[in-house]
Amino acid sequence: MADLPGSSSWKEWLLNYSLYIILGVLIIIVVIYEPNFLSTRNLSNILAQASTRGILALGVAGMIVYTGTDLSAGRILGVSAAISASLLQSVTYASRMYPGITEPLPLVIPLLLAILAAIVFCLINAFGFAVLKMHPFIISLGTQLIAYGALCLYIDSQANGAQPLASLDPRYISAVNGSFDIGFMNLPYLVIYLAICSAFMWVIWNKTTLGKNMFAIGGNPEAAAVSGVNVTRNIFGVYFVAGILYGIAAFLEAGRVQSVTTATGLNYELDAISGCVIGGVSFTGGVGTIPGVLIGVIILQVINYSLYYLGVNAYYQYIIKGLIIILAVAIDVRKYIAKK
């Protein structure tokens, strides 16, 4: 490059911090219109709203590192959410799905079943991708429909016919929606759950063979295979972990919204994928970080939240959101182009 050294490092700085700059600019714009925006309540709202999507995104991110994607994440979340909600309906609610449950179940049982269901769907995706050599886009397009069908059947199988799974156990609701008072602000449990999942995923991505091989395969599958990486096993491992995250996200989402219907989870995968991509997980494979995913999801939620906050017309919201996603990724992509 013919640039002066000073200007080049300035550019590099701008590129490296582009996501944070975009986020900062967004917040400043909102504050100009609505000075009230700067409050601890808004901060905790944004983080809590980003939590379930964030956990879902942490799962999808691994698949994007493989140059794949997962279109079924949202519907899988729907199925797992229905399982959690149906098992945790208040035992005094007459039209609950399982009238046989007369004593409240320990919360951990529905959580584990939700995780189990999500893992099953994820392993189907992994099988299609790793063994049948299908593109993840296609196999997950299929599982997405299967998951939706299963969700509808499950919700329709109630004794009184199809109705939303609601009237949830108060213990469940407070375990999901509660918060700590840490003096200057309320810290929602949801944010803590997101933090725990992120830490777990950071360790997997950075400190385990599973994570390291995942990046190797994402960067260059042939080279990884030649150098002795068991590609199939690695793919199953990554999808298995994603299933755990989907199940947790589903359990939390059902408790957060407090009602599960056939529409639960619709298009969640798109939010999760956008979050990953904004956060620098590259569709060309082999690139991505956990903090990046988190920032991506939070940026997306700040966009959502501030557009609601400013009271922007709903249809313009789509356009603005689309433009910001394109802008963010266009800038972020520069640094990888420069690197390659």
Add this chain to the structure above:
Amino acid sequence: MRPGKGRVMLFMCMLLAAMFVSTAAMAASPRIGILIYKYDDTYISTVRNALNKALDGKAQISMQDGKGDQATQNDQLDVMIERGMDGIIVNMVDAQAASGVVDKIKKAGIPVVFFNREPNLDVLKTYEKALFVGTNAADAGKMQGDIVKSIWDENKYDINKDGKFQYVMFKGEPDNPEAIARTDFSVSQAVLNGVKLEQIGETFVCNWDTALAQQAMESALAANEGKIELVIANNDSMAMGAIAALSNIGYNVEGGSKLIPVIGVDATDQAVDAINRGIMSGTVKQDGEAMGNAVSAIMLNMINGKAPLEGTGYKYDDSGIAVRIPYSPYVGK
């Protein structure tokens, strides 16, 4: 190169700095937040227009589109409460999720009026500043049943002369209470009126959608042409889909000789036009304008500390916290 600790710190600092600068601004006229379940719903659009008109100049309104997703609507509610709205008007996406919504609004201590999709009224009773304006879901179905009876009495549509109406049913959503009530009561009312009914095939669940209903009707006609004598749909959009499928094979064409009666709900402009042109047989009007006017008048009363129904001419139903806007049948000019 990947975002390390430095960048995360920078981000946290930015948010933390933001937190400590908090100011309050007061608006002159009351601020009302309005949460709509979905913008592209014909009936709800008439309510939205009526709300806009009725509140114009009397309040600053902020309206949001829930996009058919309860999670989105909950997020929007958080924002409205945080923006310091003086009152909230809610059209639930999923009425069963109302307890969470009521809890949030209760904490904020502001009045709320729910409309259209009916939450469990016992949930609303947990908060003294919560009211519901709706219709009686069963009434729309019953009026459809009455229309079925009057069509039967015309004595021209029992194609196979077996003394029974063979009908197909189009249902909105599997788990929507209005859809369930309309589906059940249209049939039970017709039977109560002495019409014998026999359903052909399974109930088609077409998500209130014209295109889906058209597809379903096309395949039903392919399988049962000549056997279907009546179409009952939970809303006009699906009724229009059924008519489109019928007209493709020569039924229900303006000025044509063959007509299979189609009955919807909503009295959308399109359906009213179809009825006037003689290709549809009836619909039930849900009066969106009356709904919008009632909701806004009640909301303003509550914000201004008056009795909620003062000056509206409406009365509570038996629950003591709900107002019902009546339906009316429409079968042509």
